[in-house]
Amino acid sequence: MTLATFSPSSSAAPTPDGSDRIRDDQWHLQFLRIAEVHDISQGEGVLVAVPDTGVEPHPDLAGNVLPGIDIIPGGTGDGRRDRNSHGTCMAGIIAAHGRSNQVGALGIAPRSSVLPIRDTPENGLGHPADLARSVEYAVRKGAGVISISVASSASVEMQRAIASAIAANIVVVAAAGNAPRESQVSYPASEEAVIAVGGVDSKGDHAPVSVTGPEIDVVAPAVNIYCTGLNGRYRMSSGTSDATAIVAGAAALIRSKYPHLPAAEVAHRLTATAVDKGPPGRDDEYGYGVIDIVAALTADVPPLGFESSAVTPPSTDSVGVGAPDGGDVGATARGLITLGVLVAAGGGYWVWRRRRRADDPPPRISR
Template sequence: MTAGIPIQTAAHLEQWHLESLKIDQAHQISTGVGITVAVLDSGVDSHRDLQPALLPGISLLDGAATSGQSDEQGHGTAIAGLIAASGGTDGASGIAPGSKILPIKILDAQGRGSTDNTAKGIRWATSHGAKIINISTASGPNIEVRKAIEEAIAADVVIVASSGNKPTHNVIAFPAYIDSVVAVGATGRDGAIADISTSGEKLDLAAPGVDLLSTWTGQTYQPGTGTSASAAIVSGVAALVWSRYPELSAAEVVHRMTATAVDKGAPGRDPEYGFGIVDPVAALTANVPPLETEPAAEPTATAQAAPVPNTMGRTAVILIAVIGSLIGVALVIALAVARPRNRAEP
């Protein structure tokens, strides 16, 4: 998320996205109370507008044994503010000001980090009560990050990630392109997809992401642009929905957002808007049929495999074990030689 010049007060600046999303109306129904959102980023500064929401987190950077409540870069503080700031008319307001922020510091002052720490951060968030994990970063594909995401999804966690910004990303970035992750693109004031927003078939939702005012380091504020901001908006909406409907599963929370999104572009899901622009009020109030689950097919006599002789079974196990070991060695070497690094989405 690219940011402008820090300002001392936000009171005189328009947070246009709040009006566009009818957040005042949404807050009459839900403010996100009871929901913890983990922010994997550059840490979160203890800004006055964030203090009611900020929980002790963790820094995964080498030699930085802190609670994640420091931010030398600013990106994480901005993301947290878009989700949960509660400054009201005298400061910045977030989408879910009743929610809690769990800061997990994985990026340094230059906005750089490792995929190792991304995977560790996802696992730490999952084991420390996060219901939603916001990942407004991108990196090269990584098997440990993918495994950590699979574990989080199995633990009933919603994961939201930014789709990436052009021209840095011309296709949906990792980890946003993973099917179980909610990939989010950016729209402007006019509701059209932003020029910087990366598109692709894996896109799930779009949300405001141009000139969004948020909290910044040093008790200041900054407007910023990027799909990072859009992901934060969707994380906030997910918190509103889950607080309103605590009985829902993570998949049902996502389903409520995609089923009620404002369809834009080509009818139905499309590469620019996904299912559409997220609509907090509709996600909170619409009559949304539950997700349909397909029953497992009953095995039939013709579908059952014939028994395999024991000798063949032993050979297969040995071959699989050897191949698996070789793959493991190759991965370890590849990661050690050229470990992908994360960057904060501009």
């Protein structure tokens, strides 16, 4: 498959309430062929934990946001409160269902459920210990995917929490980090068993906001991403946080279609079917490439350790793209920084992959 671009619509800026134009502004939907994706899977039956600034009720998320928790010391409530908008945006990218007649925002997995965990105050500056508690809460609640759009630190508490999620067969997705604030892939994206997500622009090229490094696994749209905001409105954000939420939604779609597939194999599907960019094989800007959700849901992907030597060449079908580049970088941080980045972790009691070298060959798949 090759990447293609298209001309943005004339309605590049949302109206004051945005609901009638937001769908056209969500260029990443066409880029990722989401209409085709939703004919295959919509994420039904999958719980996605979103540790963030909370999730405010929004018409486009009605019924998809379950009661969660407020982890912040002294905080009260069930996670369905947000005064920053970052968490509401991430939840919308993952699970917004919009309204009739193409009105409202649409998420990657609109029939999935969101578990909101408020562990970051409205200033966007949280603590790694609270993020660790959030991950542990998600494990207890049976989340199938955890979407982490922050840069934190590799504290003992955080490492223990991520290890518990991996042991519980949860797909953990994390943001790589935003430049220039970060200069290398941040934690927990740098964790061995976590899917580290970088970003591309509407042309499928590396987004300058996305950090690079040997830990990058896949990339997804990260520039001018329109999503749900506060007071029933919408916001535009750029950063690896947004790309992470997209990959978390993709993981939910895979888990819904293949409910018995281990988390490690979910991650393997995403890397094995990614559209190669940059130098052949894995590289530090694109990882294994731009996610191809249609292929991840439909390709014949040999299990880890059992890849066939016969490989069908990638399809030449195009992925559409279409919105202007640029825009403000998504909110401040939690742990250390909210990034609009997502991490997906492998499952079971083993590490699903070693860190890839730049000279690794592409994963083998058949279509």
